[in-house]
Amino acid sequence: MTNKEYINAIEKLNLYSVHYYVLDDPITTDEVYDKLYHEVLEYEEKNPNELLASSPTQRVGDVISTGFEKASHLSRMWSLEDIFDNEGLQKWLTKTYKLDSNITFYCEPKFDGASLNLIYENGVLIQGITRGDGEVGELITQNVKTIKSIPLTIAHKSRIEIRGEIVIFKDEFEKINESRLKAGEALFANPRNAAAGSLRQLDSSITAARNLVFLPYSVGENTLEYKLLHDIMDYIYSLGFRKPPKREVCKDMQEIESIYKQMVDERDSYPMMLDGMVVKVDEIASQIDMGYTVKVPRFSVAYKFPAVEKITRVKKIVLQVGRTGAVTPVAQVEPTDIDGVIVERATLHNFDEIDRKDIRINDKVIILRSGDVIPKIVKVLTHERSGNEEVYKRPTECPVCNSELLDEGVLLKCQNLECEARVVNSIIYFASKPCLNIDGLGIKIVEALFTSGLVKSVVDLFDLSLEKLLELEGFKEKKSQNLLDAIQNAKGCEYWRFINALGIEHIGEVASKTLSENFGFDFINATKEQIVECEGIGEEMAESLLEFIRVNIETILKLQDLLEPKEPIKREEAKENPFKDKIVVLTGTMSKSRGEIKEGLESLGAKVSSSVSKKTDFLIYGEDAGSKYDKALNLGVKCLNEEDMNNLF
Numbered sequence: 001m002t003n004k005e006y007i008n009a010i011e012k013l014n015l016y017s018v019h020y021y022v023l024d025d026p027i028t029t030d031e032v033y034d035k036l037y038h039e040v041l042e043y044e045e046k047n048p049n050e051l052l053a054s055s056p057t058q059r060v061g062d063v064i065s066t067g068f069e070k071a072s073h074l075s076r077m078w079s080l081e082d083i084f085d086n087e088g089l090q091k092w093l094t095k096t097y098k099l100d101s102n103i104t105f106y107c108e109p110k111f112d113g114a115s116l117n118l119i120y121e122n123g124v125l126i127q128g129i130t131r132g133d134g135e136v137g138e139l140i141t142q143n144v145k146t147i148k149s150i151p152l153t154i155a156h157k158s159r160i161e162i163r164g165e166i167v168i169f170k171d172e173f174e175k176i177n178e179s180r181l182k183a184g185e186a187l188f189a190n191p192r193n194a195a196a197g198s199l200r201q202l203d204s205s206i207t208a209a210r211n212l213v214f215l216p217y218s219v220g221e222n223t224l225e226y227k228l229l230h231d232i233m234d235y236i237y238s239l240g241f242r243k244p245p246k247r248e249v250c251k252d253m254q255e256i257e258s259i260y261k262q263m264v265d266e267r268d269s270y271p272m273m274l275d276g277m278v279v280k281v282d283e284i285a286s287q288i289d290m291g292y293t294v295k296v297p298r299f300s301v302a303y304k305f306p307a308v309e310k311i312t313r314v315k316k317i318v319l320q321v322g323r324t325g326a327v328t329p330v331a332q333v334e335p336t337d338i339d340g341v342i343v344e345r346a347t348l349h350n351f352d353e354i355d356r357k358d359i360r361i362n363d364k365v366i367i368l369r370s371g372d373v374i375p376k377i378v379k380v381l382t383h384e385r386s387g388n389e390e391v392y393k394r395p396t397e398c399p400v401c402n403s404e405l406l407d408e409g410v411l412l413k414c415q416n417l418e419c420e421a422r423v424v425n426s427i428i429y430f431a432s433k434p435c436l437n438i439d440g441l442g443i444k445i446v447e448a449l450f451t452s453g454l455v456k457s458v459v460d461l462f463d464l465s466l467e468k469l470l471e472l473e474g475f476k477e478k479k480s481q482n483l484l485d486a487i488q489n490a491k492g493c494e495y496w497r498f499i500n501a502l503g504i505e506h507i508g509e510v511a512s513k514t515l516s517e518n519f520g521f522d523f524i525n526a527t528k529e530q531i532v533e534c535e536g537i538g539e540e541m542a543e544s545l546l547e548f549i550r551v552n553i554e555t556i557l558k559l560q561d562l563l564e565p566k567e568p569i570k571r572e573e574a575k576e577n578p579f580k581d582k583i584v585v586l587t588g589t590m591s592k593s594r595g596e597i598k599e600g601l602e603s604l605g606a607k608v609s610s611s612v613s614k615k616t617d618f619l620i621y622g623e624d625a626g627s628k629y630d631k632a633l634n635l636g637v638k639c640l641n642e643e644d645m646n647n648l649f
């Protein structure tokens, strides 16, 4: 490294840190950061005269953001030296044993979250402060008080600082991102950023909603007289704080390595993310003797785990069609080893997510693989684009059957009833209770019919014969005959059931009834204008219906011939008259029953409503009309008695 490279490296690290600590939206992986950091450290060791004050090796990492009031810690907070392998551990142990050879080690997980200092006085939580620059941090007491694992009072009366990490559990993180995805909000890159971001909210109610968890790992100022760190920690847990999933006192390197290996193996089963194991000298007196560098304690080290985030490149975006016809994009990335597994694919959630993250072919991206979770792209490194990136065009055709896709922004769906990717589901839905109610067409049977090749589409159901069925494994005579009878019984069904059975996106039982009543067999010819005029049917439903008809028209006609559904009596369009499309309210006693008058008005195309509002066109009143009449007068609604009404017919 030259001096110029050294200066550049420092600038880069400081830029990474702002994105990481202040914006909670890192633009590189920890691995890349750590590698560069160690190059800088090495350069400084060799060239101590050239050391710059702005170097990240000279201060605790956080940069303080401006939104919060600041507060001082009672005693300083620190960072940790990190090591990555046995060689690093040996070096650290040699260095540490030189300071004091008569020591043991306390090992516990290194939680990947945000550090927090809690100050209790007279047993009451008085301040919560982020680590900040180690001396001064952000005062976030209000937010901290919303975190359930932080006791507001403790049975320890003298002043004490309790330090720990704020994390979000992995399942909670998934939940938050799922709901952000639904709401069209940007996703958090990882649980660490989600935890840090949630902790530093100006609105405490957001923090409260995020289910953060506090895991203590040490004390700052205190009056405790324990001689060993692990006894201090036991005391802290006894005050009502949460224990880590694993901790152990070790006497030598072998024991440290063994517990490290266990933690690496078990890390996926822990509810929180860990990025390493912290090894600390257990004897408090030795800790005090060893002291600190400008940045880290000499009595402690972070033994990092293999990274779960790597940088790779998007080669291609391929499509998967699910059982319901939903099309989801998957990124093919340059094969990358993440903790021993070669990752070649990463989920992209949905097409909106591609747009929102602006993921392009050839983009450098950060992928995360943790546990059994499918690897995902957490971040596009847009600042590293070279100009060779290609914007991804959303597909318009199903990759399986080539038919036109329904595109609703977030959702892309193949609506082709006969598409191989969704046909099993189409048939099961077709046969279900609110549809054609065909007994015996459950998932197992439909899959058997499909894999045998007997049934490739819904239409083929009507071609089945006893002979053909008996050739299939497990199809006995009685069962087969019952199935054939059930299919025959579906013939002559009500027309709305027929529409519903098609499984059109957004068109359920109610909409099927509406379409059936309004258009009858003609629903396949209805225009968008006509469709949206029907009560309860909006744009999105109309679009979906039209796209479905376009793709499936032949199948619909074939099925209609086969099933011979009953043609419904269409609701007649009312002739022009003063009540057509008007909102009418009835009140008081009239010569005919309320129901009869309502029916008469409805046949003229009026909507009869039960309460008077500004939108009401007519109030029709009989004897003893009460408050509705007064309200109508007040609002200037036209009031008619029964005779006036009859005169208008």
Ligand SMILES: NC(=O)c1ccc[n+]([C@@H]2O[C@H](COP(=O)([O-])OP(=O)(O)OC[C@H]3O[C@@H](n4cnc5c(N)ncnc54)[C@H](O)[C@@H]3O)[C@@H](O)[C@H]2O)c1
Pocket: 016, 017, 019, 020, 021, 026, 027, 028, 029, 030, 031, 033, 034, 060, 061, 062, 078, 079, 080, 082, 108, 109, 110, 111, 112, 114, 115, 116, 131, 164, 165, 217, 278, 302
């Ligand atoms: N990706 C990026 O762009 C980027 C940028 C800056 C820093 N970073 C990452 O941050 C790290 C440096 O940050 P740092 O200086 O805050 O150090 P650190 O986070 O690696 O270690 C110190 C911190 O570990 C936490 N910790 C968790 N469990 C602990 C335990 N059991 N005992 C003691 N402490 C525990 C504490 O909050 C403590 O402040 C780097 O290793 C790097 O990976 C990444």
Ligand SMILES: [Zn+2]
Pocket: 321, 398, 399, 400, 401, 402, 403, 414, 415, 416, 419, 420, 421
């Ligand atoms: Zn398809």
